[in-house]
Amino acid sequence: MSKSRVSGWALVLMVVAAVMLTLAPVPEALRALRPFWMALVVIYACLEWPDEFGLGTAFLLGLISDLVSGVVFGEHAFRLVVVAFIMLRFRSRIRFFPMWQQTAAVFALLLNDRIVTWMLRTFTGEFAIDWRYWLAPFVGALLWPWFFLLVSDLTQRRRSKSP
Amino acid sequence: MPVQSADQTQLFSGHGAGTLRLVVLLAIAAALMASDARFGLLGTLRRHGAELTRPVYWLASAPKRLGQAAVDYAEDRSTLLNENRSLREQILLSEAKVARFDTLVSENESLRSLLDARQRLGLKAQLVEIVDIDLDPFRQRLLVNRGSNAGISAGQAVLDGRGLIGQIVDASEHTATVILLTDPGHAVPVRVERTGLRSIAYGTGAADRLLLSHVPFSANLQPGDRLLSSGLGGRFPAGLPVAVITEVKGDRSATFAVAEAKPVAGIEQVKQLLVLEEELSAISADSVESDPDFIGPPQGLAFPPAQSP
Numbered sequence: 356m357s358k359s360r361v362s363g364w365a366l367v368l369m370v371v372a373a374v375m376l377t378l379a380p381v382p383e384a385l386r387a388l389r390p391f392w393m394a395l396v397v398i399y400a401c402l403e404w405p406d407e408f409g410l411g412t413a414f415l416l417g418l419i420s421d422l423v424s425g426v427v428f429g430e431h432a433f434r435l436v437v438v439a440f441i442m443l444r445f446r447s448r449i450r451f452f453p454m455w456q457q458t459a460a461v462f463a464l465l466l467n468d469r470i471v472t473w474m475l476r477t478f479t480g481e482f483a484i485d486w487r488y489w490l491a492p493f494v495g496a497l498l499w500p501w502f503f504l505l506v507s508d509l510t511q512r513r514r515s516k517s518p
Numbered sequence: 519m520p521v522q523s524a525d526q527t528q529l530f531s532g533h534g535a536g537t538l539r540l541v542v543l544l545a546i547a548a549a550l551m552a553s554d555a556r557f558g559l560l561g562t563l564r565r566h567g568a569e570l571t572r573p574v575y576w577l578a579s580a581p582k583r584l585g586q587a588a589v590d591y592a593e594d595r596s597t598l599l600n601e602n603r604s605l606r607e608q609i610l611l612s613e614a615k616v617a618r619f620d621t622l623v624s625e626n627e628s629l630r631s632l633l634d635a636r637q638r639l640g641l642k643a644q645l646v647e648i649v650d651i652d653l654d655p656f657r658q659r660l661l662v663n664r665g666s667n668a669g670i671s672a673g674q675a676v677l678d679g680r681g682l683i684g685q686i687v688d689a690s691e692h693t694a695t696v697i698l699l700t701d702p703g704h705a706v707p708v709r710v711e712r713t714g715l716r717s718i719a720y721g722t723g724a725a726d727r728l729l730l731s732h733v734p735f736s737a738n739l740q741p742g743d744r745l746l747s748s749g750l751g752g753r754f755p756a757g758l759p760v761a762v763i764t765e766v767k768g769d770r771s772a773t774f775a776v777a778e779a780k781p782v783a784g785i786e787q788v789k790q791l792l793v794l795e796e797e798l799s800a801i802s803a804d805s806v807e808s809d810p811d812f813i814g815p816p817q818g819l820a821f822p823p824a825q826s827p
Contacts, residue, residue, distance in 0.1 A: 378578035387656075410539045414547070422567040423574055425661070425695060428560050429550030436543045479555040485724070488656060 362404045365510045369396045370416060374423055387487035390495035393420050393431065394438050394468055395502055398461060401442035402450055403507065413439035427479055434468050434475075441467070454500055462496035561688075568665075568690035575649055575661070575693075643677075643792040644668065649693065658701035658721060660684075662791060665692045673753060675794045681759035681782040682706065682747055683791060696791070699760065699781055700725055708760050709748035713738060716748050719761060719779060728761050730777040731769065739766050739777050755794065 373392035381389065393416055400408040417432030424431070441464060442449070449460050469492055473484065554560045646662040664670050666689045674686045676696050684704065687697040697704055704721040708730075715737045719728040733739055743763040749756025761779035769776045 374574060375578050378575065380579055380582050410543050414543050417547070422564075423571050425571075425659070426657070427551050428554040428564070429547040432550065433544060433547035436540065436547065440540045475551070479551060484656060 361510065362400075362407055365506070366396070366400055366404070366408070366412075369399070369506065370419065374419070377420070378423065388490055388494045390491055390498055391434075391465060391468060393417075393435060394465060395461075395495060395499065397435050397439050398442050398464065398499075399503065399506055401439055401446055403510070405443060405446055408439075409443075410436050410439050430472070430475055430479075434471055437471055438464055438468055454503075457503070458496050458499050461499045462492055465492035465495045468492075564688070565690040568693055572692060579649065643794050644670070646670070646676075646694070646791050646793050648789055648791065656723065658684075658698035658704070658723065658725070659687075660696040660698065660791075662694050662696055662793075663692070664793070665689050665694050667691050669795065670694045670793055675754045675758075677758060677792050677794070678783045678785075678788045678790075680784060681761075682754060683781075683783045683785060683788075685753060686793065694793075698725075698785060699728060699783075700785075706754060706760060707748045707750040708745040709756075710737075710739065710763075711744040711746050712740075713743075715739070716750065719745060725785060726780050728779040728781060730763075730779060732774045733766075733777055735768075735775050737775070739763060739775060741765060744782075745779055 370393070373396045376392045377389070397408075397413050397416060400412070413435040414432045417430075417435040418428070420431035420435070421428050445460070449457055452460065466489075469489060473488075550560070554564075644664065646664045646668075649661040649663050662676075670686055670689045672686050672689055676683045676685055682699060684696050684698040684701070686694050688695040698721065699706055699719070700721040700723065702721050702723040705718050707716065708719045709716050715733070717730045717733055719730055722729050730739075730745075741763050745760045745763065747754040747756055747758045747760050759782045761781045763777050763779050765778040766775050767777075768774070
């Protein structure tokens with residue numbers, strides 16, 4: 356019980372941080388490099404808390420992202436559900452990958468998400484992409500090891516403290 | 519040990535990631551997207567949601583505001599004095615210009631009344647500030663800090679000091695979303711200042727590029743031509759600067775020319791924008807030839823009118 360409560364709080368904090376990082380203004384040149392933070396949160400949650408975290412939670416986080424970033428309702432929800440589904444399916448394998456393979460898996464997931472987004476926006480009919488569109492997955496994958504180590508360090512410390 | 523048991527439940531019950539759940543959730547998401555994008559059913563939800571997101575936006579832009587405040591504070595006194603002096607000079611200059619402009623306006627009005635032309639509405643505008651939030655970089659949208667309770671509604675034209683920027687696409691109570699001219703889903707009716715040719719400038723998704731397609735070669739479009747809003751369609755008032763032609767080339771079929779244009783408004787630089795207060799009449803007096811029954815070839819195909827200096 357205490358474990359699930361810790362993970363619940365950790366998830367809330369991560370979501371708040373992801374929203375802030377998604378919205379924080381950066382120089383024009385760096386804007387396209389911004390990784391899909393919420394997907395990193397979902398991937399982490401799928402890896403670490405598969406009992407508490409499911410597709411429904413991913414959907415909810417997606418709706419929050421939609422609201423905050425002001426895009427069409429359901430777009431982030433769709434993307435995050437896809438990410439969570441793939442992640443939960445291959446969780447037992449990815450969990451025991453060495454870090455570089457895990458990073459490669461995250462990269463593949465983020466790239467897939469870019470393709471899904473492309474598809475969705477083609478359907479909703481307002482999109483033009485250039486090559487910078489494909490940069491964000493690289494940044495996301497490069498950040499993944501640090502993100503993973505940082506978050507698991509913090510949550511692990513909390514968990515060992517609780518009886 | 520907890521790790522192992524978690525894996526086992528994952529393997530056998532597959533809870534949390536069942537294909538059925540996936541299909542149902544994706545269907546809900548798709549339905550949401552369709553009802554929001556195609557039918558606009560979720561407008562009220564969005565408006566209430568905007569109230570919730572306001573503090574989030576405020577918080578997310580806080581670090582930059584703090585940094586800016588620190589920079590402002592640390593700015594040298596002498597640079598401030600210098601700036602002050604040059605601003606004073608500019609004010610003097612502007613005042614002189616405004617005085618001249620006032621006389622021109624009154625002269626213009628008297629001439630118009632003499633001609634018995636329809637009185638053109640004076641542009642009533644409201645100053646709004648851009649909220650410093652990055653929405654998706656691949657969508658040409660901006661968020662501004664005034665909404666429906668300041669009288670802003672969807673469809674109003676938005677400009678900066680230099681020219682047209684876009685229009686309000688969605689207004690919630692305290693914020694509004696501006697769709698830029700350069701959004702791929704946006705088009706603005708324009709008129710070439712030099713020849714009078716009317717056309718439509720489409721957004722491309724790139725911040726510094728508009729596209730005019732299917733322009734006849736005989737229209738004699740040249741790089742450097744200025745595009746003004748034509749006022750047709752009733753969204754934008756006529757005569758606002760929109761863009762400058764940068765390149766003209768043939769399209770694939772080589773029967774029409776395609777022109778690229780660069781918006782004149784400094785979308786990346788400005789902080790404040792003007793929102794025009796009322797929608798203007800569908801066709802304003804000077805957008806079409808003064809004869810309202812004018813029928814004939816598009817102006818660009820007709821003989822070019824005499825140039826005014």
